[in-house]
Amino acid sequence: MAQPLPVDEIANRMQGNWRALRPLVSGVTQHPTIVIGKPTGNMLAALPTVVRQALAESVAPGSPPLQVVKYAEIVDGTVVKLIDDGSTIDETHALHLVVNVISQQGRSASSRTYQVAAVPTAGAAGPAAR
Amino acid sequence: MPTSNPLTVSWTDASGGSHTDHLTVDGDPTVNLTLPLVILLHGTAGTIDDMSNPSNRGFTFDTMTPVQSPRDRGVHSYPNVGVWGFALDDQISPPPTGWQPFLRNNGFMTLNYAQIENTGSLQNTSSGSASDPVLQLHAIVMALIAAYPSRRLAFVTHSRGGILLRTWLVRHGRDAAVASRLCTAVMLASPNAGSDIANVAVTINGVTHFLEGQIGQVGPLQWLDQQTGSPAYVDYQVGSSFLASLAAAEPVPGITITTFGGTNPNITRVHQWTFTLGSALPNFTYHPPFDVSVSFHWFTDDNPVLGIRNLAGDLGALGPPEIKPGSGDLLVSDASSNLPFAAHLSHPANHAQELWDPMVLADGLAILTGARCGSLSNVDGVSMILHLPPSPVAPGAFQLQAQLTNIGTTTWDSRYTITADDGAGHAIWGTTVATIGGSIPPSSVITVATTLTAPSTAGTYHLRVMLQGPSGMVSQAASATLVVQTQASLCASLAQQLAAAEVALEVAEEELGTLGPNGKPEFPGAAARVAQAKAKIQNIQQQRAANHCP
Numbered sequence: 001m002a003q004p005l006p007v008d009e010i011a012n013r014m015q016g017n018w019r020a021l022r023p024l025v026s027g028v029t030q031h032p033t034i035v036i037g038k039p040t041g042n043m044l045a046a047l048p049t050v051v052r053q054a055l056a057e058s059v060a061p062g063s064p065p066l067q068v069v070k071y072a073e074i075v076d077g078t079v080v081k082l083i084d085d086g087s088t089i090d091e092t093h094a095l096h097l098v099v100n101v102i103s104q105q106g107r108s109a110s111s112r113t114y115q116v117a118a119v120p121t122a123g124a125a126g127p128a129a130r
Numbered sequence: 131m132p133t134s135n136p137l138t139v140s141w142t143d144a145s146g147g148s149h150t151d152h153l154t155v156d157g158d159p160t161v162n163l164t165l166p167l168v169i170l171l172h173g174t175a176g177t178i179d180d181m182s183n184p185s186n187r188g189f190t191f192d193t194m195t196p197v198q199s200p201r202d203r204g205v206h207s208y209p210n211v212g213v214w215g216f217a218l219d220d221q222i223s224p225p226p227t228g229w230q231p232f233l234r235n236n237g238f239m240t241l242n243y244a245q246i247e248n249t250g251s252l253q254n255t256s257s258g259s260a261s262d263p264v265l266q267l268h269a270i271v272m273a274l275i276a277a278y279p280s281r282r283l284a285f286v287t288h289s290r291g292g293i294l295l296r297t298w299l300v301r302h303g304r305d306a307a308v309a310s311r312l313c314t315a316v317m318l319a320s321p322n323a324g325s326d327i328a329n330v331a332v333t334i335n336g337v338t339h340f341l342e343g344q345i346g347q348v349g350p351l352q353w354l355d356q357q358t359g360s361p362a363y364v365d366y367q368v369g370s371s372f373l374a375s376l377a378a379a380e381p382v383p384g385i386t387i388t389t390f391g392g393t394n395p396n397i398t399r400v401h402q403w404t405f406t407l408g409s410a411l412p413n414f415t416y417h418p419p420f421d422v423s424v425s426f427h428w429f430t431d432d433n434p435v436l437g438i439r440n441l442a443g444d445l446g447a448l449g450p451p452e453i454k455p456g457s458g459d460l461l462v463s464d465a466s467s468n469l470p471f472a473a474h475l476s477h478p479a480n481h482a483q484e485l486w487d488p489m490v491l492a493d494g495l496a497i498l499t500g501a502r503c504g505s506l507s508n509v510d511g512v513s514m515i516l517h518l519p520p521s522p523v524a525p526g527a528f529q530l531q532a533q534l535t536n537i538g539t540t541t542w543d544s545r546y547t548i549t550a551d552d553g554a555g556h557a558i559w560g561t562t563v564a565t566i567g568g569s570i571p572p573s574s575v576i577t578v579a580t581t582l583t584a585p586s587t588a589g590t591y592h593l594r595v596m597l598q599g600p601s602g603m604v605s606q607a608a609s610a611t612l613v614v615q616t617q618a619s620l621c622a623s624l625a626q627q628l629a630a631a632e633v634a635l636e637v638a639e640e641e642l643g644t645l646g647p648n649g650k651p652e653f654p655g656a657a658a659r660v661a662q663a664k665a666k667i668q669n670i671q672q673q674r675a676a677n678h679c680p
Contacts, residue, residue: 072412
């Protein structure tokens with residue numbers, strides 16, 4: 001079996017990614033191609049289906065719903081969408097998620113990668129980083 | 131002097147068809163005249179690369195170096211998961227040295243024979259057809275004898291090459307012109323007592339065909355397919371009548387044979403390289419003032435294929451001795467590579483590894499050098515082969531047989547005598563002189579038996595045997611080195627060998643009587659191993675008697 005990456009290393013990678021994006025978020029409107037925004041109330045519903053499914057599968061039944069605080073969408077290695085509330089993630093209860101969709105048509109392949117950081121709604125304990 | 135010497139070989143097949151081959155003899159013919167010219171005979175489906183550049187065949191797998199895992203597969207713009215690919219072990223780097231360059235570097239002349247019909251059955255070749263490798267080999271040997279009158283001939287054979295040599299020896303090894311030139315042979319991994327190749331094929335073909343489905347036809351797997359599917363293997367089945375017919379006509383006198391057997395069936399490890407989890411995780415890098423790039427760094431882990439790490443070894447415990455770790459080399463078991471009249475060495479090598487493994491090469495070199503084949507002298511007009519007792523010998527009397535061929539133009543008579551010294555004129559082997567009886571015309575062969583006396587002090591001594599004629603003519607056609615051991619220590623050594631052989635016989639007899647769940651013999655080849663053990667015991671007992679061991 002493939003050796004799993006240590007949990008700490010996965011968390012560091014995810015956290016490091018958000019740190020790398022912070023200057024971009026603070027620059028906001030100047031970026032020519034990346035759609036940058038703040039989370040909204042119905043943002044969860046607006047996420048791609050695969051991401052919503054992955055989030056749902058990551059929460060134990062009966063647990064409080066998640067609040068997405070950061071979202072990045074990468075198409076073929078390029079960031080196309082970035083949503084960030086600008087907060088510092090509470091790593092104690094945060095969920096980090098990466099969903100990859102790799103598709104092939106004929107001889108061409110493409111990939112979409114979604115990285116999400118979510119925390120339980122206020123006051124509730126949620127899953128640890130995974 | 132030239133290291134590449136042309137040799138033209140002409141021969142006629144049974145149908146009257148004429149053939150001419152243009153071959154090359156490698157090495158400097160003007161130096162190292164006491165070293166034999168070595169004929170290299172490759173195995174089934176082999177080429178001259180087997181003996182010269184085995185890495186060209188693609189089976190020089192590096193099975194020993196620990197595999198680096200995880201392995202870096204580079205940085206990419208997209209993620210990856212699952213299986214990266216299937217692979218066999220890397221090839222040894224730098225490419226290992228094969229027998230021909232190895233022997234060249236050690237001063238030997240060699241001829242690397244690319245056999246015709248290299249997968250065909252040898253037992254059907256007696257018709258002398260145009261595709262008869264035995265007929266062609268004989269023509270080559272005769273051409274070498276004519277072209278290099280000072281050289282004795284030795285052989286290094288691999289797998290089927292050993293069976294080819296045995297077949298040729300049975301047919302032609304007793305011919306006077308040939309017998310006077312033979313010296314020694316190193317026989318690598320030959321299925322002398324047969325190979326249970328059918329069972330081997332069943333066991334490993336499933337794995338090899340699965341791998342071929344994944345990674346396509348690759349050289350080493352094709353090679354294995356050829357080995358297990360070759361028509362030649364009808365010759366090598368355990369209990370084959372062909373092998374029995376060879377054994378019945380052996381040993382052929384005048385040539386000492388050392389068999390090498392392998393005990394490592396692992397020709398390669400198999401690898402299923404699987405992406406690590408990290409290969410699917412993005413790495414964001416910020417580029418001021420407001421850009422960001424994303425990359426995925428791929429790594430793969432090494433995993434077995436279907437739980438199989440070694441192509442054959444993991445299955446070997448269930449299979450025949452050919453693929454059982456410690457007893458076979460994948461295609462031939464160590465025991466069945468042995469010949470009852472030959473010395474035998476085992477190496478932890480697989481079937482292909484016998485072609486380049488440094489330890490195997492070093493042992494082969496020691497045998498080829500230590501055989502003391504000696505040079506021949508046309509001026510002296512005699513070619514001499516010594517039949518020595520097994521070394522070491524005890525102090526005191528021992529029998530020496532010298533087979534002499536008159537290759538000159540003068541008839542020998544009773545005025546010709548045989549004498550022995552230490553090479554410097556000292557009669558350390560006694561003063562016995564043997565006389566040639568009768569009249570020995572040119573091209574005739576005579577065997578002279580005489581009794582020599584080994585020195586009373588243990589040590590290593592040089593023996594020079596000479597033919598002395600009238601008018602002061604002295605030939606020094608043969609020499610050897612003998613180790614003299616005290617009788618007590620020699621007898622102790624023989625007792626140890628006898629005990630080991632008796633244990634081997636006991637094990638083989640037990641295997642012979644064991645039936646598997648299907649009612650068939652559980653240990654194919656056990657009958658041959660019983661016969662070999664008995665022959666070895668008989669040989670040791672003869673040595674004990676000859677040395678007056680209690």
